[in-house]
Amino acid sequence: MRSWRLPLAVIALLGQGVVAAPAAAAGAHGRTWANPVDIDYRYNYEQMNDGVSYRTGADPAIVRFGDAWYLFQTLADGYWRSTDLLHWQFVKPDRWPFDGPVAPATLVADGKLFLMQSAMQPVPLLYSTDPAHGHWKFWTRMLPPVPGATWVGHESEMKPGDLPPGPWDPGLFRDEDGKTYLYWDSSNIFPLYGAQIDLALDHASEGEGKRVSFVSKPQALLRLHPEEHGWERFGQDHTDNTVAPYVEGAWMNRHGNRYYLQYAAPGTEYNVYATGVYTSDKPLGPFHYAPYNPIGYKPGGFVVGAGHGSTFEDAYGNSWNTGTMWVGVNWKFERRIDLFPAGFHADGQMWVDTRFGDFPQRMPEHKLKPGESTFTGWMLLSWHKQASASSQLPGHGPAEVTDENPRTYWVAASSAPGQTLTVDLGGERTVRAVQVNYTDYKAGRYGDAPDIITRFKLEGSSDGSHWSTLADLSHEQRDRPNAYVELDRPARIRYVRYVHVHVGARHLAISDLRVFGNADGDPPPAPELVSATRDADTRNADIVWKPVPGAVGYNVRWGLAADRLHETWQRFADQPTQLRLRALNKGVRYVVAVEAFDEAGVSVLSRTATLDP
Incomplete structure (x- = not known):
């Protein structure tokens, strides 16, 4: 992730005809999800001085520790835990000497979960043996500097041959032989680097200050070649040739005897932010560009962007890849997190499946067969359908909620309970899921607060006069900026209505009310x-x-x-x-x-x- 600031110094320790779903249970036990991932994205306090208020999430690192998966991301005052990769619970740690870590790295080794943030100056390395309860300790209060790095105010001041300070956008990897490696950098000037490090797991009693050291000198591993690789070109749809693209977001996986060094390009603030991969038979290379790049790429649809994330396995051995979705309403670095199926062909080709990646997907409970898709087949029913609302602010009418664009939105004249937003599907359809995507329109919120929660009801009707409850989230206890609700039973309806209860922002604003299911009839013919x-x-x-x-x-x-x-x-x-x-x-x-x-x-x-x- 290309960042906009350096990390703060280490701080002191702290601390009708409707088949209705049961209200409280709707979406609670489903096996489907839709991107962006439905978590309580945190309000970003970093832009407080500029008066910019928005929720955000980016640069996800997901790792399995014990019987659960842990999700870390940029600028969050904690992290998320899940036992099924569908329902995520926020964990507030007891020890968090970060002002919201940027592009963090994770590692599981020796029964410990390690966490490292991006840095341009020495910062702590934390570890936990009980992350479920937020208990963390220092492995070291101060990481050693990158050997040979030159500290300057900005990388543009560096000379050819200089090594930038870091590690910014770090990635940690433990090989099968027990050796540990660090990969890093985020730059449109310098390459990605790698080095072997020692976490002193076998002699941890030596003390914090000696627990991390560099075993090898940093070496350049890969850089961008936009003159050869079209997807590495900067800008919307890769059309900006005036700015050099950024390489960042290193992540390493081993599959068989091959190493897959993943990287992000060309820029997180565009629809074409993607993940590529280089391969090698050694953890520090030499690495070879994969001709099938990019592997994670989603430039069109509601969710756009798939770069800078992580690749991991579920409990059945299925691979998954996370990435960063571009929103860009309040600020160019306003983003969300997405999740896609991934895998490897028998010949070693790595792949990430973003097809229908923002439509409902089913989380498998078995090892997927080659070519088996997680796509539910539930189609988008709300696209360009007529929408009406109880009120609106000028320039932000309800038509915006069915255009599949997160950068346009409806704003209610009031955020008081009872405001409604209704989508006419144009005829009866079989509705199976609804996604409510909020927008931070002059939200005026920064950081966390008890009232930052999202509450609403979903209702359905066949005639627009008689309504039944599809889902009742009026007692929800968490914030859900991209709330995905899978109905317990399909509803045969024409109208879907959102009924407002509460949102933690100053205004009620919704970018898209997305309805999924199926119309009657056969699929369309193939295009010519x-x-x-x-x-x-x-x-x-x-x-x-x-x-x-x-x-x-x-x-x-x-x-x-x-x-x-x-x-x-x-x-x-x-x-x-x-x-x-x-x-x-x-x-x-x-x-x-x-x-x-x-x-x-x-x-x-x-x-x-x-x-x-």
């Missing part, structure tokens, strides 16, 4: 792929297809082979049926196809076309 043409600059290609009547949208899919179309760019039907694709690697042959989707389901794929290098 008209052409797929690669430019003289082979980083770019134009994909053209014919519109499908009644389609809600399309997925342009590409990859190295017809059975490996792992990359997806989602487009809605109000956009041109042509995509200017600027994310290709020079020298790599691609296969491309298009599918259509509507409220009933998803088409089969179009014919495939080849994009020769």
Whole structure:
């Protein structure tokens, strides 16, 4: 993650026709989720001096410790715990000498969970054997400086050959032989670095000051090559050639005998923020660029952005990859967290599946078979549907809540209980889930407070006059800025109504009220792929297809082979049926196809076309 400030110094220790779901149980025991991940994103106090108030979450590091998973992220006054990867409980630690850690790194070793924050100056390394209860201790109060690093006010002042201070955006990795490695940096000038370190686990009694040391000198491992890799180019849709892209967010995994060094590029404040990977047979390289990059990429849809996260396994051995979603309403670094299925092919190719990545997904309770999808098949029913509200502020009407854009939003004239927001689905549909996405419009909140909780009811109707409860969250005890509610039973309804109870912000503002389920009928036919043409600059290609009547949208899919179309760019039907694709690697042959989707389901794929290098 590219940060906007240096960490603060270490501080002192602290401290009708409606099938209604049971109100309290709705969404409580479901096995599905939808991105962004439904957690209580914290209000960011960092921009208080500028009067900018917003919730945010970024740079997720998820690690399993014991029987639970722990989620750490940027600028949070604690972390989250889950035993099922669906329901997350915030943990307030008893010892937290960070002013909200930035881009933290985690490591499980020797029965301990370690936590390191980004740093440009010495900071503590914490560990816990009881993170469920927030108990932490110092492993060392002061990390050693990076050997050979030069301290300067800004990296632009550094000379060629200088090593920047750090470790900023750190990643920790413990290999099977017990050796520990540190990877780091976030820069559009310098590369990612790596070094072997010693945590002194076998002689911890020597004392805090001797518990961390560098075993090897830092070495440059990888840097960006946007002249070869189209997806590494900066800007919205990779169109800004005036700014050098950023490489950041190192994360290492070992699969078999191969090491996968993951990195983020080109910038967290754009839709194309993505994850790439280099591979090696050694933890410090030499590393080789993967031709199937990027692996985590989601430039279209409601959720955009998939860079800077972590890769981990669930209890069944399924792999998952987290990333950072760009919101950018109140500030360019306003973000959320997303979660996608991931894995490795038999030949070692790593993949992350972002197709329908912001539609409901089912959390598996078994080891997934090759090619088995977690997508529920519940389709978006609310896109461009008519919406009405009890009140509104000028310029922020209810039509904004069905446009699938988190950067437009409805604002009620009052945040008092009883305000309503209603979506007309245009006919009876089978509704299975609803997602309420709030916006911080002049929220005026910073940090934490007891009243920062989200409460509402969801109601359904077939005629717009007789209403039944779909879900009752009027007694919710946590903040849910992106509340996803899976109904216990499907509801056959035409209207969905949000009834307000409480929100911790100054205003009631909702960017999107997203309704999922299925309409009657068959899925749409496959679109006709008209052409797929690669430019003289082979980083770019134009994909053209014919519109499908009644389609809600399309997925342009590409990859190295017809059975490996792992990359997806989602487009809605109000956009041109042509995509200017600027994310290709020079020298790599691609296969491309298009599918259509509507409220009933998803088409089969179009014919495939080849994009020769």
